[in-house]
Amino acid sequence: MSNLYVADQPEAATAGHPTGRLLEVEDLRVEFRTRDGVAKVINGVTYHVEAGETLAVLGESGSGKSVTAQTIMGILDTPPGFVTGGAIRFHGKDMLKMSAEERRRIRGEGIAMVFQDALSALNPVFTVGFQIAEQFRVRRGMSRKDAKKRAAEMLDQVKIPNATQRVNEFPHQFSGGMRQRVMIAMSLALDPEVLIADEPTTALDVTVQAQIMDLLAELQRERHMGLILITHDLGVVADVADRIAVMYAGRIVEEANVHELYAKPAHPYTLGLLESIPRIDEKGQQLRTIRGLPPSLLKIPSGCPFHPRCPMAQPVCQEKVPPLLQLGPTRASACHFAEELVKRD
Amino acid sequence: MSDPTAAMVTAPQAAEPGVVTDTPPDAGRPGEGASKDKPRGLLGDAWYDLRRKPLFWISAAFILFFVIMAAFPWLFTQTDPNFAELSRSRQGPSADAWFGTDIQGRDIYARVIYGSRASILVAVAATIGTVLIGATVGVIAGFRGGWIDQLLSRIGDVFFGLPFVLGAIVILSQFNGPGTHRGEWAIMGLVIAVLIILAWPVSMRIMRSTVLATKNADYILAARALGASNTRIIFRHLIPNCLAPVLVYATILVGAFISTEAALSYLGVGLQTPVVSWGVMIASAQNLIRVSPYMLLFPAGALVLAVLSFVMLGEAVREALDPKMR
Amino acid sequence: MGRYVLRRLLQLIPVFFGTTLLIYWLVWAVPGDPFAGKCGERPCSPGFIATMTEKYHLDDPWPVQYVHYMANLLTGDFGETFGQRPISDIIIQAYPNTLKLATVALTIEALIGLTAGVVTGLRRNGFLDNLVLISTLFLLAIPVFVLGFVLQFLLGVQLGIIEPTVRDGAPWADLIVPGFVLGSGSMAYVARLTRTSIAENRRADYVRTAIAKGLPMRRVVGVHLLRNSLIPVITFLGTDLGSLMSGAIITEGIFRINGIGGAVYRAITTKESATVVGIVVVLVMVYLLMNLLVDLLYAALDPRIRYE
Numbered sequence: 001m002s003n004l005y006v007a008d009q010p011e012a013a014t015a016g017h018p019t020g021r022l023l024e025v026e027d028l029r030v031e032f033r034t035r036d037g038v039a040k041v042i043n044g045v046t047y048h049v050e051a052g053e054t055l056a057v058l059g060e061s062g063s064g065k066s067v068t069a070q071t072i073m074g075i076l077d078t079p080p081g082f083v084t085g086g087a088i089r090f091h092g093k094d095m096l097k098m099s100a101e102e103r104r105r106i107r108g109e110g111i112a113m114v115f116q117d118a119l120s121a122l123n124p125v126f127t128v129g130f131q132i133a134e135q136f137r138v139r140r141g142m143s144r145k146d147a148k149k150r151a152a153e154m155l156d157q158v159k160i161p162n163a164t165q166r167v168n169e170f171p172h173q174f175s176g177g178m179r180q181r182v183m184i185a186m187s188l189a190l191d192p193e194v195l196i197a198d199e200p201t202t203a204l205d206v207t208v209q210a211q212i213m214d215l216l217a218e219l220q221r222e223r224h225m226g227l228i229l230i231t232h233d234l235g236v237v238a239d240v241a242d243r244i245a246v247m248y249a250g251r252i253v254e255e256a257n258v259h260e261l262y263a264k265p266a267h268p269y270t271l272g273l274l275e276s277i278p279r280i281d282e283k284g285q286q287l288r289t290i291r292g293l294p295p296s297l298l299k300i301p302s303g304c305p306f307h308p309r310c311p312m313a314q315p316v317c318q319e320k321v322p323p324l325l326q327l328g329p330t331r332a333s334a335c336h337f338a339e340e341l342v343k344r345d
Numbered sequence: 346m347s348d349p350t351a352a353m354v355t356a357p358q359a360a361e362p363g364v365v366t367d368t369p370p371d372a373g374r375p376g377e378g379a380s381k382d383k384p385r386g387l388l389g390d391a392w393y394d395l396r397r398k399p400l401f402w403i404s405a406a407f408i409l410f411f412v413i414m415a416a417f418p419w420l421f422t423q424t425d426p427n428f429a430e431l432s433r434s435r436q437g438p439s440a441d442a443w444f445g446t447d448i449q450g451r452d453i454y455a456r457v458i459y460g461s462r463a464s465i466l467v468a469v470a471a472t473i474g475t476v477l478i479g480a481t482v483g484v485i486a487g488f489r490g491g492w493i494d495q496l497l498s499r500i501g502d503v504f505f506g507l508p509f510v511l512g513a514i515v516i517l518s519q520f521n522g523p524g525t526h527r528g529e530w531a532i533m534g535l536v537i538a539v540l541i542i543l544a545w546p547v548s549m550r551i552m553r554s555t556v557l558a559t560k561n562a563d564y565i566l567a568a569r570a571l572g573a574s575n576t577r578i579i580f581r582h583l584i585p586n587c588l589a590p591v592l593v594y595a596t597i598l599v600g601a602f603i604s605t606e607a608a609l610s611y612l613g614v615g616l617q618t619p620v621v622s623w624g625v626m627i628a629s630a631q632n633l634i635r636v637s638p639y640m641l642l643f644p645a646g647a648l649v650l651a652v653l654s655f656v657m658l659g660e661a662v663r664e665a666l667d668p669k670m671r
Numbered sequence: 672m673g674r675y676v677l678r679r680l681l682q683l684i685p686v687f688f689g690t691t692l693l694i695y696w697l698v699w700a701v702p703g704d705p706f707a708g709k710c711g712e713r714p715c716s717p718g719f720i721a722t723m724t725e726k727y728h729l730d731d732p733w734p735v736q737y738v739h740y741m742a743n744l745l746t747g748d749f750g751e752t753f754g755q756r757p758i759s760d761i762i763i764q765a766y767p768n769t770l771k772l773a774t775v776a777l778t779i780e781a782l783i784g785l786t787a788g789v790v791t792g793l794r795r796n797g798f799l800d801n802l803v804l805i806s807t808l809f810l811l812a813i814p815v816f817v818l819g820f821v822l823q824f825l826l827g828v829q830l831g832i833i834e835p836t837v838r839d840g841a842p843w844a845d846l847i848v849p850g851f852v853l854g855s856g857s858m859a860y861v862a863r864l865t866r867t868s869i870a871e872n873r874r875a876d877y878v879r880t881a882i883a884k885g886l887p888m889r890r891v892v893g894v895h896l897l898r899n900s901l902i903p904v905i906t907f908l909g910t911d912l913g914s915l916m917s918g919a920i921i922t923e924g925i926f927r928i929n930g931i932g933g934a935v936y937r938a939i940t941t942k943e944s945a946t947v948v949g950i951v952v953v954l955v956m957v958y959l960l961m962n963l964l965v966d967l968l969y970a971a972l973d974p975r976i977r978y979e
Contacts, residue, residue, distance in 0.1 A: 073883050107885030120876040170974045503689035506955045508917040515697050604814040611816050645817045653812035
C-alpha cells in the first residue's frame, strides 16, 4: 500500500552534530507475520530526536509506538516481526544496514532503553549491583571491585538511599518506583547519547510517576541526552516533552511542539484525546470519548486509518491516505482537513 | 474471561461509501457477525493446534489400534493364547504362527494380542482411579488449606516416601506371590489397586499446586464477590482451569502404568497366569534370548509401542495446551 | 531460613513414622507363617521358634511390635536376619554399590541430557532438534528392564564390549552401561525439560533487556539465560538422585549388582521381614532428607523464594 510522504523536515538546529541528526527514523515499515495473517504494525513512521531534547511518542495500545522503539534498539522479535522498509540513522549512519556487531556496540553506549515493567525486565536471580556492574566489567574492562563501586554510584545518582547496601539486593526486594530507578541507573551506566523510555511510569502510582519523570528530566539535562518518551498518558507528557509525535495504527498522525499541540491540535485524533481528559471545571457532564476501538492491524481501514471513528470524516477520508502535511516549521498533520482544524475558533 | 486480544481480532467494519454521517453505524461494536474472528479460548486454540500435529494423529491411531485390540482380540486372532502344545515348542515364526511359539508351544502372536487387553485395561483403570482420587484429595487440600491441607499433604507424603516399585513388590508378594492361584479379574484388580494406592499422591500434588496457584486469581475473587457458593466456584471456575496439567499427566500416566505393570509382571509379582501379560512373556523369554530372540522381540516391541503411543499423545497434548509455546 | 529448615525437619518426623509404620504393617501384619522355609527343608525346631518369638515379640499385637522395633532402631540396632546375620551388615555392604550406581546414572543423565537440551533449546526445529525429540520419546517409552537386558545381551554377550554382569566390588567402568540404563528415562526427561525451559526463557523480558544492554550473545545466553533456565532442571536432578539412591531393584537384578535394591528384593522373596523393614527405613530416611536438600537447593538457586 503506497503511502505518500510529503513533509519536508526543517533543517535541524546544528547541535554540534557534523553528520546531521543524532537519531532519526525515516519511513520505517514493520510487519508481523502471524498465523492469522500479516499485521502491518508500522506503516511509514518518521521522527527524530536531538541531544538535549525530549520527544514524546504518544499513542494507544496497538499504535506501534513500542514496536518502533524496539526496532530502533534492534530487539524486535524476529520472527514474527520483520522490517520491510525505511531507515534508522544514528549520527547519520543507517543502523538497519549495519552488521550485528556494530549494532550491538551502539546499544548501551549510544542508545539505551528503559522498559515498562521493571520486575520482569530485570533478571530475578542476579543482584541489582551485578546487573549494573556487568556492563562496566564486560564493556569497559573494569575490575569487579571498581565495577561494583561504580554501580553503587549509579544507584546514588538515581537517588536510591543506602546505595552501597542496596547494591547487593535482588530486584524483587525493591518497591516499584525504586525498581524503575534501578532500571534507569542501569541504562545510563555507559553514558548513552539517547535514552528511550518505553512507558516508564505506566505501572507506577501517580505520586511515584511524578518523581520518576522529574528524575528523568534532571538526568537528561545533566547529561544533555536525547530522550524519547513513549507513553499513552497526556498528563505525563505535558511537563516533560519538547516535541510530541502522535501515532495511530502505525503512522504518525500529528507532530508538533508541546505548546502548539495542547493549545491547538491539528488532527481529529489528537483533538479527541485532549477532549477526553476529564476536567474539574466541567462537573455533571458526560465524559467525552472517541467512539470505537483501534483497528485490528490485520485489516487496517482504507484511506485514513482513523476515519471509522472520526467525527469529521468525509468520503475522501476513506479513499485517500492523508499524507503528513507540513503546517509550519514545527508542525505536521496527516489529515485532509488539518488546516481547517487549526483555523477553528 | 476477558480476552485482551478481542479488540484486535474483531475488527469494526468500515462504513459504507457515501453514507457518512456524524454517527458512523456500529463502527465501534466488536463484530457480532464476524464469526470467523471469534476468539477461540485456550481449549479451542489447543484443539486447533492439536489437529495440525502429525504426532497427535500417529499416536491417536496407535492408541485406537491398541484399544480395539484390547477390546476385541478375536478380530485379530482366532487362536487360544493359552493353548499349549509341547510338540510345537520354540518354533520360529511361520505361516502357522506368525510370531512363532513359546517354550510351552503357545502361539506368541495370540499371546501378544491378548496381552494387550490386560495391559491396557490395568493401565487405564489404574489411571482413572489415580486421577480421580488424587485430584479430589488435591482439590480439597488446596482449596481448604489450613490443617486439612497439612493433614492430607502429610498422608500423601507418607505414601510418597515409600519407593514405588518396592512398595508394589512388598504388597503384591504378600497377596499375589508365586504359588497363589487366583482368578483373572482378581489378579488384575489387585494390581490396579496397588498402582492406585501407590500413585495417587503424585496426581494429588499436581492438582493441589494448580489449585493453590489459581485459588487467589482475580476471577475467583470476582466470583466470590458476586456471591458464588464454594461448590459453584470449585466446579465452574476452578476445575476447568486446572484441568490442563492433569490431562497431560493422565495421558502420560497410562503409558507409565503399562510400563510399570509389565515390570511387575516381569518380576513375577504382577499379572500372571491365567492372565496373559507382556511382562510375563518377556520374563520367560529372557533366558532364551540367544536361541529364540523372537520370543522376546515381539512382546517387547508391542510393549514399547504401546507405551510410546501414550507418551507421544501426552507430549502432543502438553504442547498444544501450553500457551507459552506459541 | 533456619526456621524453615527446622519446620521442614519437624514435618519430616510424622512422615517418617507414618511410612515406616506402613511398611511394618505390610510386612508383618499379613497372615501367614513367618517361619515358613526359614530352616531349610524341615520345619523349624520348637526351641528356635520360641527364641525367635520372644526376641521379636511375635506374640504381641503388631503395633506393640512396631514400637519395640522403632525403639531398637533409634539406638542403631537393626536386628538380625533369621539366620542370625546382623541386618546392619547387609545394609553397610550393599549400600555403597547402590550409591556408586546412582552417581554414575546421575552423571550420565546430567551430561547428556543437559547438553542435548541446551543445544536444541537454543536452536529449535532443526534436524538435531527432531532427532533429540524422537530419541527422548523412545527412551521415555522403553521400560528399564527391556532396555537393560537388550543392552546387556547386545553389548555384553553378542559384541562382548562390556562385562555382561558387574564384577565384585562394582568397578566404575562396569557401572557405565547399568548407569545409562537406570538413568535413561530421566535423561530423556532432563533433555526435554532443559529444552523447554530454555525455549521459554529465550523470549523473557530480562533476556530482551540483556540484549538491549548491548551484551554479547555469548553472555546473554551463557549467563542470563542459562542461570534462570537451569533452575527447574537442577532441582529435578536433585530429586532424581533421591530416587536413584532408593535403589534400583530391576537394574541391579539384571546386571547382578550387589546393591540395596537386590538386597531388599532377596529379602522380600525369602520373607526376611526384619531385613525388608530395616532397609526400607534407611531408604525412606535418605529419600526424605534428599527432598529437604533439594528444596533448600531450590531456595539457594532462586532468590525470590529465599524466605519461605
